[in-house]
Amino acid sequence: MTSGPQDPQQGGYGQQPPQGGPPQYGQQPGYGQQSGYGQQSGYGQGGPEQPGQYAYPAAPGAQYGGAPEAPTERPTTVKAGIGAFLANTILGLIASIITFTSLDSQIDDLVVDQALTRDEASAALTIGAGIGLLLTAAYLLVLFFAWKGRNWARIVLWVLGGLSVLFSLLGAGSLGFLGLLGLLLTIAGIVLLALKPSSDWYKAETQRRNRL
Numbered sequence: 001m002t003s004g005p006q007d008p009q010q011g012g013y014g015q016q017p018p019q020g021g022p023p024q025y026g027q028q029p030g031y032g033q034q035s036g037y038g039q040q041s042g043y044g045q046g047g048p049e050q051p052g053q054y055a056y057p058a059a060p061g062a063q064y065g066g067a068p069e070a071p072t073e074r075p076t077t078v079k080a081g082i083g084a085f086l087a088n089t090i091l092g093l094i095a096s097i098i099t100f101t102s103l104d105s106q107i108d109d110l111v112v113d114q115a116l117t118r119d120e121a122s123a124a125l126t127i128g129a130g131i132g133l134l135l136t137a138a139y140l141l142v143l144f145f146a147w148k149g150r151n152w153a154r155i156v157l158w159v160l161g162g163l164s165v166l167f168s169l170l171g172a173g174s175l176g177f178l179g180l181l182g183l184l185l186t187i188a189g190i191v192l193l194a195l196k197p198s199s200d201w202y203k204a205e206t207q208r209r210n211r212l
Contacts (some may be wrong), residue, residue, distance in 0.1 A: 069211065071149065072204050081192030082147050085157055088185040089139060095178050096132060146193075149205030154193050161190045 099106065103125065110121035139160070145153035168175060168183045175183065192198065 069208055071208065072201060074147075074149075075197040075201050077192045077195045077198045078147075078201055081189045081198060082143055084185045084189035084192065085143055085146075085161070086140075088182045088189065089136065089143070091178050091182045091185070093136065095182075096129070100129070149202060149209075151202045151206055154198075154202055157193065158190055161186045165190070 106125060107118055107121040110116050110124060111118055114121070116124065142153050142156050142160075146157055164186050165183060168179065168186075
């Protein structure tokens with residue numbers, strides 16, 4: 001005797017579950033589905049957009065929009081070396097101010113030695129003062145870049161400092177107190193910026209900027 005039609009809500013033994021629904025106990029999962037038996041529970045389970053567990057995080061500052069690498073701390077040799085060059089520049093400005101306090105005598109010397117008129121001598125001193133101020137401003141700019149870790153600025157300071165020492169030694173007989181003090185400061189600045197801690201710092205700063 002045949003049984004009546006089964007309730008569509010009750011599946012028969014071994015019957016496949018409706019497409020898209022979870023398999024019942026004892027039923028085989030559909031093609032491409034995970035079996036319900038032994039399946040991990042949803043408690044603590046990540047969502048479908050959870051990244052793979054073997055993904056490596058990006059290095060600090062390497063991802064897009066990361067914070068740039070901070071400059072390394074200046075060693076004492078760099079601070080003292082640039083400070084020596086800066087002190088020598090200040091001494092030069094003081095010497096120039098002292099010279100211009102006796103401007104009339106400077107004009108008289110030019111009139112006698114160079115056979116110039118007073119107007120020509122005054123114009124020559126004014127032009128010389130203007131050029132001196134421009135050179136001082138350029139020198140301070142080089143000091144600024146050397147302070148910021150630019151190795152080319154350190155090389156410029158070496159060259160200018162070496163020429164200054166050479167000319168000072170050639171005229172050592174006429175050096176006053178300020179001139180002698182400026183000579184010693186220049187030598188100290190050259191040596192301090194050439195020491196190993198200074199060289200290592202400039203190298204590290206150059207590499208850091210290349211990575212930016």
